[in-house]
Amino acid sequence: MTRRAFLGYALLALCSFKTLLGCGRSRTADTIERINVMMRHMVGVEDRDVALFRPAESGLESQKTAWYGEIADYVVRHYADQVGVDYERFFTQAANHQVKNPTVSFALDMMRADAITAFYTSPEGWRIAGYQGPPVKSTWVHFILRKTVYPSCNLPCHALIDRMSSKHQDD
């Protein structure tokens, strides 16, 4: 083995070792965490511990990590002081179309749509909106309760009674 090959293998092993230890993922994980923090501020739920962004591995979804990461970095770079990141100031400027960075303005609407959709399709979001939620899965329990205790209940969950025979058996 030549010295050059040895150094090459050694470097590869070091990289693999770092990856195994989680060091290789740290930058991406940091980015995703920054995106999530920003998304929580974006929909005004910074008091909630919810993950609104879970990057997918393919197509546009994987590209989003880069775009959203750039927005999150931009906000940290330009709107942070000793107290922290001033998201409200950024969002006020964004709402008034005063953010000049082209990548940020390009992807901001997409990021907002993703954040809102992720949050308001979750039970956490439904609670904030005051929505009673979509049908629950424990249909039989509900059905029996409706038959016995709550005959006047008209929640859509009862719609599911017909579905137990096929779809949910497939699940």
Next chain:
Amino acid sequence: MRDAEYDALIIGSGAGGSVAATRLALAGWKVLVLEQGLRFDPARDYHLDERDWEFKDPFVPHIPDTCNGVPSRPPSGFDHLRSTLESSPSLRAFHYARACGVGGSTLRYQGEAHRFPPYAFSMKSRYGMDVDWPVTYEELAPFYAEMEVRLGVAGESHPLFPRASPYPNPPHPLSPASRRIAVGCSRMGLHLGPNTLAILSRPYRNRRPCVYCKMCCRGCMVGDKSSADVAILPVGEKTGRLHVRPQTVATRIKLNKTGRVSSVLALDTETGQEFLVRADAVILSAGAIETPRLLLHSAQSGFPQGLANRSGLVGKNLMENIYIGLLFLFDEKLETYKGVPIDSRLLDFVKPDPDRGFPRGFVIASMGAPDYLQGPAAFALWIAPGYGRAHRQFVEKHYGAHAMIYGIAEQGPREGNALTLDSEDKDPWGVPKARVDTRLNIEDCTLLELMRRQCSHILEATGGTTLLGQYSAYDISRATHAVGTARMGTHEEDSVVDTFCRCHDIPNLYIMDGSVLPTQGCGCSPSLTIQTLALRAAEKMASCHGV
């Protein structure tokens, strides 16, 4: 599938086709229905129990691209009628809103089961506009009643629509939103009453009543909405003589030497295999766009301008919806995302009244949250403005307080509003697409303005509301009530079919869908009238021809 023979072949399984098929099967006929869409399984295909249900439409992915709208500029001087809640295009093009599947567009309709008022059948002789129908309300009344029983219609009698007996089911209660608006209406001397709906208000014929999930447009999972696949076709299929073949498209109608339909060329859209179906009678029930498209495409010797088109009226007189809706917020949350979709309607303006300055009627209705803004995510995404805490507070405060009041009117039949075959563009099966050229005129815009003004007055009288914006047919076409492209009439020179939906030109070819309607019923929804005409025509077929 090998070539097959039937007593009747029906193309399309929607409002008209399902009724005709079932009636003929009950009379002993062997019937085949070709349906280009899927047979949807509510258990498998509808999404109410899924987390992102509000962004999943089971029907849209399965609607084939068969229709091109021709862009045109709406009449100038009416910019205040533009939609403000969506980006408003400068040019307007026909958009055909429908569903394809066993049950047709009844799969996604909101269950409105309206009779047309008696005067709607004689607009020409009473008001000097449009055309008269070759049938009267009195002739249709018993068939209306029979359809209402089959569908389990829930409603409240109204003097505008004379009837011999009450509706089979009591009306649905008004939603809290509609109750508020009804108070405003009563201050103006108007009456907002319960809508007439093919949605069960109580258990009926082994079917469950509505649970008020408001999901009619995304497919009813309970089975309380009387779509054709739930309330009509199973009755016919139970006879063993009615066979529905989904995912099969009819591509051409063939005549024999005597000028009768001999067969229909069909194509299995899954396998791509073509086959011929022979039948003694053929009924077209594919809707006001697809039916004339097939007739025009089937031009052949004796009919160079398209089948059954010696009048030259196939594809002409297309009427779409003239609607305008105001979206607003109540000052309190009223759970507007629940209930039947369009729970109330106001009929005070449905009768044409020349004294109003414009002699054409319209209906006003209240619908709580519209279907595309029903869930919290859609509301937060499209209605709640901005970012951050302000956004969240808006959702917290106003979701469930949003509602819409809208007006819907008929569009007069005009030969210029027409579809032809698009010689440069074909559908996935090689048939030329429909090229639909419909334009609004000053009359349509005046109607829009009139309806907008009345809706605004009602909101003012209701009080405690904040206007968010409007949707309008002025710039955005969403034709759910397209009718008129093969109108019925007494004389073959000015109509395509006779009073029993039989083509004047071809004795064993029938049309039973919205195409045959000469006018649009003053803003009432057309599905019940389509079904009623189909029932009456199928009874005539059964009694004349036997098996």
